[in-house]
Amino acid sequence: GDSVTQMEGPVTLSEEAFLTINCTYTATGYPSLFWYVQYPGEGLQLLLKATKADDKGSNKGFEATYRKETTSFHLEKGSVQVSDSAVYFCALSDQRNGNQFYFGTGTSLTVIP
Amino acid sequence: DAGITQSPRHKVTETGTPVTLRCHQTENHRYMYWYRQDPGHGLRLIHYSYGVKDTDKGEVSDGYSVSRSKTEDFLLTLESATSSQTSVYFCAISETTGFGELFFGEGSRLTVL
Numbered sequence: 001g002d003s004v005t006q007m008e009g010p011v012t013l014s015e016e017a018f019l020t021i022n023c024t025y026t027a028t029g030y031p032s033l034f035w036y037v038q039y040p041g042e043g044l045q046l047l048l049k050a051t052k053a054d055d056k057g058s059n060k061g062f063e064a065t066y067r068k069e070t071t072s073f074h075l076e077k078g079s080v081q082v083s084d085s086a087v088y089f090c091a092l093s094d095q096r097n098g099n100q101f102y103f104g105t106g107t108s109l110t111v112i113p
Numbered sequence: 114d115a116g117i118t119q120s121p122r123h124k125v126t127e128t129g130t131p132v133t134l135r136c137h138q139t140e141n142h143r144y145m146y147w148y149r150q151d152p153g154h155g156l157r158l159i160h161y162s163y164g165v166k167d168t169d170k171g172e173v174s175d176g177y178s179v180s181r182s183k184t185e186d187f188l189l190t191l192e193s194a195t196s197s198q199t200s201v202y203f204c205a206i207s208e209t210t211g212f213g214e215l216f217f218g219e220g221s222r223l224t225v226l
Contacts, residue, residue: 088217
């Protein structure tokens with residue numbers, strides 16, 4: 001079945017450091033891929049998405065490229081800020097599987113000044 | 114922000130009692146979902162709805178039932194709450210599936226003693 005695996009946290013970085021959060025997926029069809037972010041005490045909100053191979057999603061300085069050959073969708077940011085501290089979830093949605101969303105376990109990021 | 118309201122936001126109950134969580138949307142989106150969030154598991158789908166009175170099970174549906182009598186309301190019921198159902202519950206909505214975005218409510222924290 002469909003699934004998402006993302007690197008475990010927690011991750012602690014200093015401000016302005018480079019961020020990578022790894023995400024790989026398993027899907028029977030051609031999924032759309034997403035990164036969601038959850039700030040403390042809030043629900044999840046969409047950070048970026050990509051709907052086909054080689055697409056790059058980007059938002060707020062974050063980027064992720066849909067790599068079909070490595071079944072990956074790694075999240076990157078060149079210079080993190082304290083305000084980026086949150087939990088990040090990789091997810092997929094596959095039309096061949098009833099369009100359900102499958103989420104990874106989440107990676108907690110803390111950015112220290 | 115998408116108009117999604119969950120109630121109650123916090124509830125403490127005892128084992129064996131019935132509990133109903135309500136999700137109300139003002140976006141007129143077709144699809145509605147209930148997820149639970151637990152440490153180490155990320156988000157797991159409980160039930161979802163693809164229209165009024167049309168619902169289906171997710172991966173962790175045992176012990177839960179849902180109803181959707183109106184487009185705007187999606188109810189999650191625990192007929193007899195157990196301690197294993199202590200969790201944070203999120204409602205989500207989407208206008209389309211697959212390529213579409215999930216919009217989340219702020220969550221309902223349920224503690225079963």
